[in-house]
Amino acid sequence: MPAKNEDLHGNVPDQSDIALILIDVINDLEFDGGEAMLEHALPMAERIAALKRRAKAAGIPAIYVNDNFGKWQSDFNKVLQHCLEDGVQGEPLARILAPEPDDYFVLKPKHSGFFSTTLDLLLEYLRVKTVVLTGLAGNICVLFTANDAYMRDFHLVVPADCVASEDPHENEHALQQMAIVLRADIRPSTELDLDELRSRVRTGSERARERRSIMPDPRLVAPTSGESLL
DSSP: OOEEOOGGGGTSOEEOSEEEEEESOSOOOOSTTHHHHHHHHHHHHHHHHHHHHHHHHTTOOEEEEEEOTTOTTOOHHHHHHHHHHSOOTTHHHHHHTOOOTTOEEEEESSSSSSTTSSHHHHHHHHTOOEEEEEEEOTTTHHHHHHHHHHHTTOEEEOOGGGEEOSSHHHHHHHHHHHHHTSOOBOOOGGGOOHHHHHHHHHHHHHHHHHHHHHSOOGGGSOOOTTOOOO
16 A cells, blocks of 8 residues: 555545556547547557556556546546446447546646646655656657656656557657657566566665755855855
8 A cells, every 4th residue: 555645634645656647548539530549549458457456556546637528517527427328439448447446537628637737736745756657649648748747857657558549650659759858668568567666766766865965055055255144
């Protein structure tokens, strides 16, 4: 189980160096190209589900970051209900990746999971340093979210077998861009050792703290001639 965080009056009880983020997987796929997307998304969903089980067993929280389909009145439960009950193309995807009661969710108005959402604050209170990005579409919303995560100094993991796009070539191009430009770890989920990843994150955090600890406190540095102590 994750460590407990007493902040926010218990509204965000978990603490974890790592978070698993599922982007736009609760999706009706009722758009041009949705059928092609489903073909690639179904095997992806099975791999995300397996990764999620491993993550939850390791105490890593899962965060669903989902489009609201342009309906500002939507909430996540309504989006899920729509995908499960209205006979939409994306129903099998939603059934495989239906959220659990202890999962988090964030609704986004645009492509990036960070743009005009609470994701940044949620990750701050969870004490997350590394985000594992999965979902749809690899060349659009996953890529935009990865860009924004990188600019916020998160370490990025984007398992290549856990993202999908309508066009596999564009998906691969986006993965390579994330690996080269954003320094993302794009190893497939089957090669991810979550314990090793967590250890690596903590080692990096400890080194950062050590660097800060040896830096002199500017208040204790003697002023040069002519400078005031005030």
